[in-house]
Amino acid sequence: MESIATETVTLGQLHQTxxxxxxxxxxxxxxxxxxxxxMRAVRDCxxxxxxxxxGGIDLDELGLPFSTSEQLKNFDxxxxxxxxxxxxxxxxxxxxxxxxxxxxSGILVKILRNALAExxxxxxxxxxxxxxxxxxxxxxxxxxxxxxxxxATDKEITEANSTWLSQAKxxxxxxxxxxxxxxxxxxxxxxxxxxxxxxxxxx
Numbered sequence: 026m027e028s029i030a031t032e033t034v035t036l037g038q039l040h041q042t043x044x045x046x047x048x049x050x051x052x053x054x055x056x057x058x059x060x061x062x063x064m065r066a067v068r069d070c071x072x073x074x075x076x077x078x079x080g081g082i083d084l085d086e087l088g089l090p091f092s093t094s095e096q097l098k099n100f101d102x103x104x105x106x107x108x109x110x111x112x113x114x115x116x117x118x119x120x121x122x123x124x125x126x127x128x129x130s131g132i133l134v135k136i137l138r139n140a141l142a143e144x145x146x147x148x149x150x151x152x153x154x155x156x157x158x159x160x161x162x163x164x165x166x167x168x169x170x171x172x173x174x175x176x177a178t179d180k181e182i183t184e185a186n187s188t189w190l191s192q193a194k195x196x197x198x199x200x201x202x203x204x205x206x207x208x209x210x211x212x213x214x215x216x217x218x219x220x221x222x223x224x225x226x227x228x
Contacts, residue, residue, distance in 0.1 A: 044225075082112040090138045097137060097159060104161035117169045125177050128170050129185040136162065139200060142193035147186050156190060157183075 091097050104110045117135065122128030133142070149155025157163055166186065170177050 082109075082116040084116060084135060090134065090136055090141075092138050092141055094141065094144065094154070097141070097162070100136075101159040101161045104165055110161070110165065113165055114168055114172070117165070118172050120169070121173060125170060125174055125181050126185045126188065128173055129166060129182065130189050132166055132169055133186070133189050139193045139197035142190050143197065145190050147183060147190055156186065 087100070088096060091100065104113065117132050120128065120131035120135070122131050144154055145156040146153040147156050149158070163186075167179075167182055170182055
């Protein structure tokens with residue numbers, strides 16, 4: 026009898042402990058949600074400040090990064106306007122970079138998605154379209170790069186452009202794999218949350 030009573034007390038304590046753990050988990054989840062909301066608010070605020078600092082250009086509203094060649098062509102035409110071109114230089118100049126390659130990578134990732142970049146090589150080789158034909162876009166990139174690296178040569182900038190475009194497929198595959206992992210993790214978290222809620226409702 027004493028053994029049964031002891032076991033009952035132990036199970037009761039375990040039950041109470043589990044309830045407390047679930048309560049703290051729910052509290053922690055709420056705190057994380059609040060932190061995420063605060064971070065979004067900060068990002069929105071920073072985004073607004075950046076828009077003002079870059080002459081009113083909102084990269085998101087422009088549809089950047091582009092997914093289609095038509096969007097890229099329209100952007101190239103827009104860059105014919107001196108005011109728009111100047112605003113774009115200000116918007117991209119904040120990207121920076123330790124060297125020419127990282128600076129150009131930072132610029133190009135803002136302008137076109139990897140799937141679109143796969144369709145181009147800088148000079149249009151291997152059956153791909155020529156990125157160099159977007160004269161205004163290339164000129165924009167050169168201007169931004171030389172703001173950070175005044176002595177960058179045309180050859181260095183061209184080679185960096187070519188390298189970034191040639192690696193588009195690898196980046197896309199890596200990005201898709203990362204997205205797949207994120208989806209799997211979210212599904213796992215959702216399943217765990219449902220399990221916890223079901224267990225909690227049973228108590």
